[in-house]
Amino acid sequence: MRALVYTRPGVVESLDVAEPAPAEGEVLVKVHAVGICGSELHGIRDAGFRRPPLIMGHEFAGTTPDGRRVVANPLISCGRCDQCLMGRDHLCRERALLGIHRPGAFAEWVSVPEKALHDLPPDMSFETAAVVEPLANGVHAVNLARPYPGARVAVLGAGTIGLVCALVARQVTDQVTVCDLSPDRLAVAGRLGASAVTTTLEGEFDIVIDAVGAAATHQISVQHLRPGGTAVWIGLLSSEAAIDGQKIVREEKHIVGSYCYTAAEFAQAVKLARDVDLGWTTSFDLADGAAIFGELVDGRSDVVKALLRP
Numbered sequence: 126m127r128a129l130v131y132t133r134p135g136v137v138e139s140l141d142v143a144e145p146a147p148a149e150g151e152v153l154v155k156v157h158a159v160g161i162c163g164s165e166l167h168g169i170r171d172a173g174f175r176r177p178p179l180i181m182g183h184e185f186a187g188t189t190p191d192g193r194r195v196v197a198n199p200l201i202s203c204g205r206c207d208q209c210l211m212g213r214d215h216l217c218r219e220r221a222l223l224g225i226h227r228p229g230a231f232a233e234w235v236s237v238p239e240k241a242l243h244d245l246p247p248d249m250s251f252e253t254a255a256v257v258e259p260l261a262n263g264v265h266a267v268n269l270a271r272p273y274p275g276a277r278v279a280v281l282g283a284g285t286i287g288l289v290c291a292l293v294a295r296q297v298t299d300q301v302t303v304c305d306l307s308p309d310r311l312a313v314a315g316r317l318g319a320s321a322v323t324t325t326l327e328g329e330f331d332i333v334i335d336a337v338g339a340a341a342t343h344q345i346s347v348q349h350l351r352p353g354g355t356a357v358w359i360g361l362l363s364s365e366a367a368i369d370g371q372k373i374v375r376e377e378k379h380i381v382g383s384y385c386y387t388a389a390e391f392a393q394a395v396k397l398a399r400d401v402d403l404g405w406t407t408s409f410d411l412a413d414g415a416a417i418f419g420e421l422v423d424g425r426s427d428v429v430k431a432l433l434r435p
C-alpha cells in the first residue's frame with residue numbers, strides 16, 4: 126500500500142509498504158481522511174517521541190472491511206494501571222498512541238484496536254470526523270478549566286487546537302477572546318464565534334488556555350489571569366516558562382497541563398462534532414503529502430488544518 130513515512134529527521138516520503146496485519150482484537154481501517162497535526166511538524170525536526178521509520182497520523186476516519194464508517198481514538202491505554210483504574214486512562218502508565226508508538230494513518234490502511242472505534246453519525250463527512258481527535262483535545266482542555274456561563278476565556282493561538290478550544294468554550298460562555306498574530310487565523314476564529322479577536326492580549330480573564338506553549342505565551346497566560354483563575358497549558362512548543370512563582374502563591378493562580386482526552390471525552394467529541402463548525406480544513410491527496418508536509422514545516426503554507434485523503 127502507499128504510505129507517507131517519516132524516514133529520518135526532517136524527512137517524510139511517499140513509499141510502498143506492506144499492509145498492516147491486524148493483531149487479535151484489532152481491525153483494519155481503510156483511511157478516508159487524516160489530519161496533519163502541529164505536533165508532527167515539530168516532531169520530525171527534533172528526535173523526540175517519534176522514532177523513524179514511522180507512519181505517523183493520529184487524526185483519522187475511515188471504513189472497516191464490513192462497511193462501518195468510523196473514527197478511532199488513537200490513545201491506547203492498558204486498563205490495569207493505577208491511572209486507568211482511576212478513570213484517567215489518558216495518563217495511563219503504558220499509554221501508546223497510534224502514529225507515534227505504532228503505525229498510524231498516513232496510509233491506505235491502519236490497524237486499530239476494535240475498542241478504539243466509534244461509529245460516525247450517518248450525515249458526518251470523513252473530513253469532519255478527522256477533526257474529532259483535535260476536538261477531543263479541546264473538550265479535555267476546557268473541562269480542566271471548569272468554565273461557567275459568563276466566564277471570561279482567552280485562548281492563545283488560533284491554530285487547530287486554539288480554534289477547537291474556542292469552539293468548546295463557546296458552548297458554555299459567550300465571552301471568548303482569541304489571540305494570534307495571524308489576521309487570517311483570527312478571521313476564522315471570529316467566524317467560529319469568538320466574541321473578540323486580537324493580536325495583543327489585554328485585560329483580565331477567568332480562564333486562559335495556552336494553545337501555543339511558547340515561553341512568552343506561558344508568561345502571558347499567567348499575567349492576564351484573575352486571582353484564583355485557571356491557566357490551561359496545552360501547547361507544546363517550548364519547555365521554557367519564565368513565570369513569577371510568588372504571584373502564583375499570592376494570587377492563588379492555577380496552572381494545569383492538558384494532554385489528550387479520556388475515552389469518555391473522545392466519545393463526547395464524536396457527538397459534539399455534529400453541533401460545531403469544523404469546516405475550516407483543506408484536503409489534499411495523500412500522494413502530495415510529502416510536499417504539503419514540507420510547505421507546512423517551512424511555513425510556506427498557512428492552511429489551518431491540512432487533511433490527507435488516501
Ligand SMILES: [Zn+2]
Pocket residue numbers: 162163164183184
Ligand atoms: Zn495531534
Ligand SMILES: [Zn+2]
Pocket residue numbers: 202203204205206207208209214216217218219220
Ligand atoms: Zn493504564
